[in-house]
Amino acid sequence: xxxxxxxxxxxxxxxxxxxxxxxxxxxxxxxxxxxxxxxxxxxxxxxxxxxxxxxxxxxxxxxxxxxxxxxxxxxxxxxxxx
Amino acid sequence: xxxxxxxxxxxxxxxxxxxxxxxxxxxxxxxxxxxxxxxxxxxxxxxxxxxxxxxxxxxxxxxxxxxxxxxxxxxxxxxxxxxxxxxxxxxxxxxxxxxxxxxxxxxxxxxxxxxxxxxxxxxxxxxxxxxxxxxxxxxxxxxxxxxxxxxxxxxxxxxxxxxxxxxxxxxxxxxxxxxxxxxxxxxxxxxxxxxxxxxxxxxxxxxxxxxxxxxxxxxxxxxxxxxxxxxxxxxxxxxxxxxxxxxxxxxxxxxxxxxxxxxxxxxxxxxxxxxxxxxxxxxxxxxxxxxxxxxxxxxxxxxxxxxxxxxxxxxxxxxxxxxxxxxxxxxxx
Numbered sequence: 539x540x541x542x543x544x545x546x547x548x549x550x551x552x553x554x555x556x557x558x559x560x561x562x563x564x565x566x567x568x569x570x571x572x573x574x575x576x577x578x579x580x581x582x583x584x585x586x587x588x589x590x591x592x593x594x595x596x597x598x599x600x601x602x603x604x605x606x607x608x609x610x611x612x613x614x615x616x617x618x619x620x
Numbered sequence: 621x622x623x624x625x626x627x628x629x630x631x632x633x634x635x636x637x638x639x640x641x642x643x644x645x646x647x648x649x650x651x652x653x654x655x656x657x658x659x660x661x662x663x664x665x666x667x668x669x670x671x672x673x674x675x676x677x678x679x680x681x682x683x684x685x686x687x688x689x690x691x692x693x694x695x696x697x698x699x700x701x702x703x704x705x706x707x708x709x710x711x712x713x714x715x716x717x718x719x720x721x722x723x724x725x726x727x728x729x730x731x732x733x734x735x736x737x738x739x740x741x742x743x744x745x746x747x748x749x750x751x752x753x754x755x756x757x758x759x760x761x762x763x764x765x766x767x768x769x770x771x772x773x774x775x776x777x778x779x780x781x782x783x784x785x786x787x788x789x790x791x792x793x794x795x796x797x798x799x800x801x802x803x804x805x806x807x808x809x810x811x812x813x814x815x816x817x818x819x820x821x822x823x824x825x826x827x828x829x830x831x832x833x834x835x836x837x838x839x840x841x842x843x844x845x846x847x848x849x850x851x852x853x854x855x856x857x858x859x860x861x862x863x864x865x866x867x868x869x870x871x872x873x874x875x876x877x878x879x880x881x882x883x884x885x886x887x888x889x890x891x892x893x894x895x896x897x898x899x900x901x902x903x904x905x906x907x908x909x910x911x912x913x914x915x916x917x918x919x920x921x922x923x924x925x926x927x928x929x930x931x932x933x934x935x936x937x938x939x940x941x942x943x944x945x946x947x948x949x950x951x952x953x
Contacts, residue, residue: 578665578666579843579844579847580666580843580844580847580881580883582844583844583847583848583851584848584851584887586848587848587851587852599842599844599845599848602844
């Protein structure tokens with residue numbers, strides 16, 4: 539079942555918080571995974587894997603480098619669900 | 621009519637002894653950080669590696685294999701003459717033929733044992749243990765020597781940021797033989813050739829012949845793809861190995877994954893739900909990633925340092941270029 543953008547953001551924030559120890563409130567659409575949230579490439583793959591499971595989508599490895607911000611990830615997941 | 625006789629099977633097998641040999645040079649992160657524009661801190665944070673062991677120019681992969689094999693033989697109270705088969709896993713034998721195993725068998729006095737190489741990269745030791753278990757229980761061999769041996773420093777590029785800085789040199793050997801009690805659980809193994817380029821040689825020998833300017837081939841990996849595959853797709857393989865052995869995560873005393881990256885090891889522990897009481901092999905911190913040698917080297921360290929004991933139940937899993945993987949639960953010697 540497709541999620542709303544807000545549901546995807548909240549779910550993603552929980553995954554990021556679990557992986558990084560950040561507060562979910564810090565995970566905002568405009569935040570850059572690397573520059574703002576200090577997430578490295580391996581943590582990013584962990585987040586992607588959990589997001590695939592949570593939202594029932596597949597995020598190809600070659601697509602991950604294009605997901606610069608949290609908003610990019612929300613958009614990709616939304617698009618993949620539709 | 622005379623009826624055909626088949627080899628007489630024996631019921632159980634186990635690992636009788638393990639032997640190890642590490643490259644004698646201790647290479648720090650600072651030693652290699654310059655050409656990849658990196659730092660000790662970055663390498664530790666991404667990989668958990670503090671040093672890697674490498675062999676000098678006077679030693680090759682077979683020298684490492686020979687030393688480890690002789691230690692395993694001595695620990696088992698056997699000689700080369702007691703060995704019926706030699707299975708050597710390596711990706712750094714610099715001749716396409718003859719096999720390294722045949723040369724090793726001769727060097728350790730195991731002639732005329734059956735001898736062959738296995739090309740299963742970082743899963744090679746676990747592949748070899750699975751084959752040795754089958755050979756011993758089928759009655760085709762009584763004692764099998766399994767070796768993972770690599771001089772990976774032969775195929776690194778100091779300017780490569782994908783894999784070269786992880787790699788070390790070493791050899792680990794195990795002797796598998798008959799047992800009164802079960803000592804090696806069923807091997808769960810497989811491959812996924814759709815990801816054949818995830819860990820690869822930069823170019824082939826024929827490409828080098830056509831264009832010598834390509835230079836010596838070295839290794840590369842798609843680090844993120846391999847991290848994701850190893851961290852999340854190998855846990856179900858390890859779970860299947862436990863299930864087929866009739867044990868659960870609560871029964872496991874030692875976890876010995878291929879020493880690829882500390883972050884993968886930590887993620888696998890989490891995925892498998894291993895209790896904190898389980899001893900986790902972390903030899904990668906000092907030895908680096910030694911491909912097929914990493915599991916026996918890590919096992920040898922745990923046993924020699926007293927972190928693990930003879931008789932402990934250990935879950936081991938190898939995974940790497942192919943992609944290929946193999947896991948089994950074993951009783952430590």
